[in-house]
Every structure is written in structure tokens, then in C-alpha cells.
Amino acid sequence: MVDKDKKIGIIGAGASGLSTAYFLENKGYRNVTVLEKGTRVGGKCFTIKYNDKTYELGAMMAVPSHLNILELMNKVGMERNGPVLYRGFFTPDGEKTQQIKNEEVVEFQRQFSRLPSILNKYNKILEPGLSKVHPDLYRPFKEWCIKNDIPLMEKVYGPPFTAFGYGYLDEIPAAYVLKFLDWETLTSFIEVTHLITWREGIQELWERIASELNDIRLSSEVKSIERKDKVIVNTDLETLEFDNIILTCPLDESIYFMDTSQKEKDLFKNIKYTKFNVFAYSIEGLPKVSGYIPHHLPSNMLGHVLVWYYRWQDMAYNDLITVYALGNDEIDESKCKAIVEEDLRRLGAKINRLHIHKSWKYFPHVDSETMAEGFYDKLEDLQSVNNTYYGGEIMSFSSIEQCIAYSKYLVNKFF
Ligand SMILES: Cc1cc2nc3c(=O)[nH]c(=O)nc-3n(C[C@H](O)[C@H](O)[C@H](O)COP(=O)(O)OP(=O)(O)OC[C@H]3O[C@@H](n4cnc5c(N)ncnc54)[C@H](O)[C@@H]3O)c2cc1C
Structure with missing residues (x-):
């Protein structure tokens, strides 16, 4: 039976982490915690204000075929109301x-x-x-x-x-x-x-999604992850215990704070x-x-x-x-x-x-050679091993749409 009370920790409050948390909570999971090292949500969706206008320092546009973005925009009442580029x-x-x-x-x-x-x-x-x-x-x-x-x-x-x-x-x-x-x-x-752009900036989409989630902790840089029966996560401020962990931060950086297996190390070093x-x-x-x-x-x-x-x-x-x-x-x-x-x-x-x-x-x-050696098949095979799941840009592609699409797939397949 699916345990909707299990504790799930998500590392990173960018498009991938937030959409994963959103899909999990929509599916009925009640104990989802997002840990973000920065002081804002959005990651590479990063909008600044200057003279009362918004500017994008990260992602700036989508297109009508980006149905997952449109779906989330619709859910939180965001419109395609930005300037034509x-x-x-x-x-x-x-x-x-x-x-x-x-x-x-x-x-x-x-x-x-x-x-x-x-x-x-x-x-x-x-x-x-x-x-x-x-x-x-x-x-x-x-x-x-x-x-x-x-x-x-x-x-x-x-x-x-x-x-x-x-x-x-x-x-x-x-x-x-x-x-x-x-x-x-x-x-x-x-x-x-x-092209779809947003007057308030793309970061607003993630702020609105974040405001619907149960537990987001900013300024919470994950410093160590130890995977035994439970997953023990340390940040600067606290020690947390999860049943599952989902990494949406750079996987190659996780070797510095997670008890990475040899298989994980061998894959992550190619990124x-x-x-x-x-x-x-x-x-x-x-x-x-x-x-x-x-x-x-x-x-x-x-x-x-x-x-x-x-x-x-x-x-x-x-x-x-x-x-x-x-x-x-x-x-x-x-x-x-x-x-x-x-x-x-x-x-x-x-x-x-x-x-x-x-x-x-x-x-x-990864480069052509690493891809030909089965990088993605091997990484997918590791999903769920050690109560660990991998999300984020590397799993599909560095665009908001692909990040959300992969989050949805991950939640539907494994949770
Ligand atoms: C300049 C630029 C332009 C772009 N233009 C577009 C565009 O027009 N359209 C489009 O669709 N996409 C665009 N993109 C790509 C898109 O923004 C990204 O692919 C997407 O936002 C990535 O989301 P993510 O959550 O996977 O990663 P990120 O946004 O990188 O989020 C990862 C999060 O993890 C956090 N983190 C890392 N390590 C830790 C740790 N140890 N503990 C806690 N938290 C941690 C980070 O602080 C970050 O917030 C652009 C990106 C850039 C940089």
C-alpha cells in the first residue's frame, strides 16, 4: 500500500524541486519538505526589478508547446502577459x-x-x-x-x-x-x-507554487546525507530524517556531502x-x-x-x-x-x-561517448536505490518545461 505519510525530502527549490513537491502534494503526500540553500525560491528562474520593471537574469521565455508550464501557470493564475521579444x-x-x-x-x-x-x-x-x-x-x-x-x-x-x-x-x-x-x-x-513571457517575471510562478506547498525551508544548505534505513540529512541549522530523498541540486556536487556509492560516483563524474x-x-x-x-x-x-x-x-x-x-x-x-x-x-x-x-x-x-556508454540507462536504473531519487536538469534537459515534465514522470512512476 502506498504510504502517503512517508517523509520525503527534496533538495533544491528551483523549477524541478518545486514542481516535484507540487505533484507529490497533489497526489496526497502530506510530509514533503523542500530544502533550499538560497534565500529565495526559483533557482535559475531569477527575476530582478529595476526602475519598477522586471528583468530576467535566468530563464526568460516559454512557447505554446510547453504544456506543463502552461498547466502550472493556469493552476496559480499566472498569465502570458510579458513583452513580445x-x-x-x-x-x-x-x-x-x-x-x-x-x-x-x-x-x-x-x-x-x-x-x-x-x-x-x-x-x-x-x-x-x-x-x-x-x-x-x-x-x-x-x-x-x-x-x-x-x-x-x-x-x-x-x-x-x-x-x-x-x-x-x-x-x-x-x-x-x-x-x-x-x-x-x-x-x-x-x-x-x-513566445511566452511574464510581466512579473518567471520567478513569480515559482513563488506562487511555493506559497501552496506545506514545508519549504530557505537558507537550508544540505551539508550531509547519510542513507541507512532512513535518510539522515544535516543542514547548517538542523538534522532531519526522511524515508526518501529527491536530489534536484547538481548531482556532481552531491559527492561532497552525500555517502555516494561507487556507481553514483562513476556516473556523476561525467557530468x-x-x-x-x-x-x-x-x-x-x-x-x-x-x-x-x-x-x-x-x-x-x-x-x-x-x-x-x-x-x-x-x-x-x-x-x-x-x-x-x-x-x-x-x-x-x-x-x-x-x-x-x-x-x-x-x-x-x-x-x-x-x-x-x-x-x-x-x-x-554528458558528452557523446558517455551517452553511448549508457549513462542515462544506468542513472535511471539507480532510481529508488538507497531511498534516493534523481531529478533536475541533468535527467532530461535544462529548460523549465523539461524539468517539470521529468518531475511529473518521476512522481507518477515512483510515488
Ligand atoms: C541565463 C539562463 C537563461 C535561461 N533561459 C531559459 C528560457 O528562456 N526558458 C527555459 O525554459 N529555460 C531557461 N533556462 C533554463 C531553466 O531556467 C533551468 O533549466 C531550470 O530553471 C532549472 O531548474 P532546476 O530546479 O532543475 O535547477 P535550479 O534552478 O538550478 O535549482 C536547483 C536549486 O538547488 C539549490 N541547491 C543546490 N545545492 C543545494 C544544497 N546543497 N542544499 C540545498 N539546496 C541546494 C540551488 O540553490 C537551486 O535553487 C535558462 C537558464 C539560464 C541560467
């Missing part, structure tokens, strides 16, 4: 450019028309999680395009993938790209009026990240659209501006734009900032000042 493509010198060159248009259309039937073959990718995906999708996306004779598709997938901080198409396994950009999502990104920098500037002179720079999408342009977002069309001159660039250990925040500011000047902008900057350890993923 009009878009343009620019050269590094600030000239308008096109995503597809004139001479490529006919061939592009031919390849684009073949895309739905190619994607049909990989429909399993639409299910939650990444275990048992088609082996073709282990290879880097660019290679997969070439194999399917659709090399120009890189141009349509590049802006919503690389400019969104997910890394480079010649490196990242196709499984991740197609998990995020299924046909409906891809075509929604092509039509900007389909890689991108370093995604967001700079919020008060600026003048940039076109009032979301400006993508296709020239900066290849991996040899690391550190350069990928996109800037003009969130509000009616901005006064001293409001903020957010600017996005990938870095790594070598191109750290300060080097990246210098490159970004040089890029902004070249684009024709006058920088008044940097208001706030955030560098995210972003997009947990």
Missing part, C-alpha cells in the same frame, strides 16, 4: 543581417521541408528523460545533420540553442538539441509572437557544464530588439556576445538590457566582460554602466 540578426558591426543567405534559401527550404519526416524517426525523444534514445542521437548535432543530409538546419537550431547557453552544435549530442527543440518548439521560436554569463547593462544605441549575432555562434567565438535582450520596447535610455555570452575556466567572468564590452562598442552601443552580472554553472550534460 522582437528579434533581429546582426553582424558584429551592428549591420542587419539574415539567418540564411539569399543564395542558400532554396536549398534551406528543401532541407527544412524534410525535417518533420526525419524527426518522426526519433519520436521517443519526446518522452520524459533520456534513457533509451535512438543511438543516432548520441553523436554531436552537427554530425547528425550531415548524416541526414540537412547541414543547413544548423542555422535554424543555432540561435535558440547556442545563444541560450547550451553549448556548441559540433560538440553537444543531438539528443539534447532535439529534446529541447522538438518540431513544435522549433517552429514557435521561428515565430516570435508565439559537464557550460559557463553562461549574463550581464545587465544600462546602455544606449543598440537596436530595440533581441539581437542575435550568428557570426558569434561557432565555438571559436567563445566569450563573445551571442544575443542581447531588449525586454521592454518602451525603455527609457537608462533601463537595462541583458547580454549573454559563454565562457570557460580560461575565459573567466572578467575576461568575458572585457570581450563583451568591446563587442557592444563595435555594435555601436554606449555603455553607461554594468548594473548586475551573473555567471551560471549551466546545462549539466
Whole structure:
């Protein structure tokens, strides 16, 4: 018999932890506790206010095919009432450019028309999680395009993938790209009026969800987890005992505070990240659209501006734009900032000042080889072992929709 009184601890109050708690409580579980090390909920859904307007330092949009987000929005009365993010493509010198060159248009259309039937073959990718995906999708996306004779598709997938901080198409396994950009999502990104944004900011969604939950503890960094008959969790402030634990924090970091098994260690050590920098500037002179720079999408342009977002069309001159660039250990925040500011000047902008900057350890993923060795099948096999469950971005993909979809799957399958 299912014990709805069992004590379930969830580590992390981001989209994954909060949606997991929400689905558990909706199913009747009465003792769910969410532990969050930060002083706010939302994790990578992080909205700030400046001159009475909201700006997103983390997630900023969804699309109509994101049914799980829409469902939660509906439950807590959030509307799609944010600004339209009009878009343009620019050269590094600030000239308008096109995503597809004139001479490529006919061939592009031919390849684009073949895309739905190619994607049909990989429909399993639409299910939650990444275990048992088609082996073709282990290879880097660019290679997969070439194999399917659709090399120009890189141009349509590049802006919503690389400019969104997910890394480079010649490196990242196709499984991740197609998990995020299924046909409906891809075509929604092509039509900007389909994008969903929120006037109050996305963090508001999670604050409203959190306010419906029974037990969320902020400033509660988990310092140790010991799994015996019960799961003993220590934070700075208290010792707690659970029947089950669900990790939605970075799994590779859990080795520092959890009694991780060899199997867990062997898997978690393969997890890689991108370093995604967001700079919020008060600026003048940039076109009032979301400006993508296709020239900066290849991996040899690391550190350069990928996109800037003009969130509000009616901005006064001293409001903020957010600017996005990938870095790594070598191109750290300060080097990246210098490159970004040089890029902004070249684009024709006058920088008044940097208001706030955030560098995210972003997009947990594994490489093609690790995926081919069965990383996801092995991780799924460990679900429930030692009263432990794994959720969060790594299990599916780093988007709000995929995080919620996986939380729902986890709760339905195991609880
Ligand atoms: C710049 C940026 C732009 C993005 N744009 C979009 C977008 O437009 N659309 C979209 O759908 N997605 C977007 N995303 C991705 C999306 O925001 C994330 O994939 C999603 O919010 C991740 O949720 P999560 O709960 O899995 O992880 P997180 O949000 O990272 O939450 C994990 C939580 O665990 C907590 N934690 C970690 N360790 C501990 C510990 N030891 N004890 C207690 N708590 C701990 C952390 O503080 C954090 O709050 C974007 C992300 C970024 C960074």
C-alpha cells in the first residue's frame, strides 16, 4: 500500500524541486519538505526589478508547446502577459543581417521541408528523460545533420540553442538539441509572437507554487546525507530524517556531502557544464530588439556576445538590457566582460554602466561517448536505490518545461 505519510525530502527549490513537491502534494503526500540553500525560491528562474520593471537574469521565455508550464501557470493564475521579444540578426558591426543567405534559401527550404519526416524517426525523444534514445542521437548535432543530409538546419537550431547557453552544435549530442527543440518548439521560436513571457517575471510562478506547498525551508544548505534505513540529512541549522530523498541540486556536487556509492560516483563524474554569463547593462544605441549575432555562434567565438535582450520596447535610455555570452575556466567572468564590452562598442552601443552580472554553472550534460556508454540507462536504473531519487536538469534537459515534465514522470512512476 502506498504510504502517503512517508517523509520525503527534496533538495533544491528551483523549477524541478518545486514542481516535484507540487505533484507529490497533489497526489496526497502530506510530509514533503523542500530544502533550499538560497534565500529565495526559483533557482535559475531569477527575476530582478529595476526602475519598477522586471528583468530576467535566468530563464526568460516559454512557447505554446510547453504544456506543463502552461498547466502550472493556469493552476496559480499566472498569465502570458510579458513583452513580445522582437528579434533581429546582426553582424558584429551592428549591420542587419539574415539567418540564411539569399543564395542558400532554396536549398534551406528543401532541407527544412524534410525535417518533420526525419524527426518522426526519433519520436521517443519526446518522452520524459533520456534513457533509451535512438543511438543516432548520441553523436554531436552537427554530425547528425550531415548524416541526414540537412547541414543547413544548423542555422535554424543555432540561435535558440547556442545563444541560450547550451553549448556548441559540433560538440553537444543531438539528443539534447532535439529534446529541447522538438518540431513544435522549433517552429514557435521561428515565430516570435508565439513566445511566452511574464510581466512579473518567471520567478513569480515559482513563488506562487511555493506559497501552496506545506514545508519549504530557505537558507537550508544540505551539508550531509547519510542513507541507512532512513535518510539522515544535516543542514547548517538542523538534522532531519526522511524515508526518501529527491536530489534536484547538481548531482556532481552531491559527492561532497552525500555517502555516494561507487556507481553514483562513476556516473556523476561525467557530468559537464557550460559557463553562461549574463550581464545587465544600462546602455544606449543598440537596436530595440533581441539581437542575435550568428557570426558569434561557432565555438571559436567563445566569450563573445551571442544575443542581447531588449525586454521592454518602451525603455527609457537608462533601463537595462541583458547580454549573454559563454565562457570557460580560461575565459573567466572578467575576461568575458572585457570581450563583451568591446563587442557592444563595435555594435555601436554606449555603455553607461554594468548594473548586475551573473555567471551560471549551466546545462549539466554528458558528452557523446558517455551517452553511448549508457549513462542515462544506468542513472535511471539507480532510481529508488538507497531511498534516493534523481531529478533536475541533468535527467532530461535544462529548460523549465523539461524539468517539470521529468518531475511529473518521476512522481507518477515512483510515488
Ligand atoms: C541565463 C539562463 C537563461 C535561461 N533561459 C531559459 C528560457 O528562456 N526558458 C527555459 O525554459 N529555460 C531557461 N533556462 C533554463 C531553466 O531556467 C533551468 O533549466 C531550470 O530553471 C532549472 O531548474 P532546476 O530546479 O532543475 O535547477 P535550479 O534552478 O538550478 O535549482 C536547483 C536549486 O538547488 C539549490 N541547491 C543546490 N545545492 C543545494 C544544497 N546543497 N542544499 C540545498 N539546496 C541546494 C540551488 O540553490 C537551486 O535553487 C535558462 C537558464 C539560464 C541560467
